[in-house]
Amino acid sequence: MRAALDKLKTLSADAEARRLAFVRERALRDERSLLKDAREEGRAEALRLTAINLIHGTDLSDAAIAAITGLGVDDLAALRRAL
Numbered sequence: 001m002r003a004a005l006d007k008l009k010t011l012s013a014d015a016e017a018r019r020l021a022f023v024r025e026r027a028l029r030d031e032r033s034l035l036k037d038a039r040e041e042g043r044a045e046a047l048r049l050t051a052i053n054l055i056h057g058t059d060l061s062d063a064a065i066a067a068i069t070g071l072g073v074d075d076l077a078a079l080r081r082a083l
Helices: 004-013 013-056 060-068 073-082
Strands: none
Touching: 004 073, 013 060, 060 073
């Protein structure tokens, strides 16, 4: 335990080691953010495709599809116009 604390103190005193730790932490944070954004984009695309399938495959109203998918009625109206 003592050796680990000594090593931590040594690394903390080294400006280059602090800079590298900062860069590494920023890269990890950026990676987490990019992964979160990708997951959200994937979910949004899945909801959009579900809505398109419901528009084509059912006689449901935009309000009903909005309730199922969580998309807005305005978004569904725009989807219908685009199809």
